[in-house]
Amino acid sequence: MGKKAFYFNMANCIGCRTCQIACKDVNDLEVGTLFRHVDSFETGAYPSAVLYHYSSSCNHCEEPACVANCPTGAMYIDEEDGTVQHDDSACIGCKTCQVSCPYSVPQYLEERGIVAKCSMCKPLRDAGEAPACVSTCLTRALEWGELEDLKAAHLDAVSDIACLPDSGVTSPAVLIDVKPAALEPDYLQKAL
Secondary structure (H helix, E strand, O other): OOOEEEEEEOOOOOOOOHHHHHHHHHOOOOOOOOOOEEEEEEEOOOOOOEEEEEEEOOOOOOOOHHHHHOOOOOEEEOOOOOOEEEOHHHOOOOOHHHHHOOOOOOEEEOOOOEEEOOOOOHHHHHOOOOOHHHHHOOOOOEEEEEHHHHHHHOOOOEOOOOOOOOOOOOOOOEEEEOOHHHHOOOEEEEOO
16 A cells, blocks of 8 residues: 545635534544644735635645654554554653644644544544545545545645645645645635
8 A cells, every 4th residue: 555645625625614523523522622624814905815725634744743753652654554643542642743743733632631633534444434524525625545646636736835834844645736826925814
């Protein structure tokens, strides 16, 4: 097997947050904790302002800072599919992974005293199903699969947009079909 990845089609996303809710539900997360976020951004000014949405979760990086900095090995790369996984039993709740991740992905679970994150729905995938965020997306803006297959299917997709850190730091396994506005360096994050 190769490296699993996410693909996001920004033009299809309507910002409904169904993927975010499905992720929260399948992971049984407490109020205030999210493994997938849908954020909205605005570029330009009236009358040519443009709004776009970005759905993000763990990028399952090829060179994950969370794995490199975890003192116990609780964060690790799954040898079978290349995704970044978390071993709850090895986690000491030090939050080093949380601080290390340039995407602010790992979340501290106060009630359990450990850190957790998106597993790309490994239990669902092991049962032959798609990740919850992908299967519930109303507009089919999310896909998942082998990174190389997604690259071949979406030749214009990129890994760098203005609201994200430089992909050269961790080599995220995420491809994005962007709206041109998402490449504009002057943007505002909108609370919707």
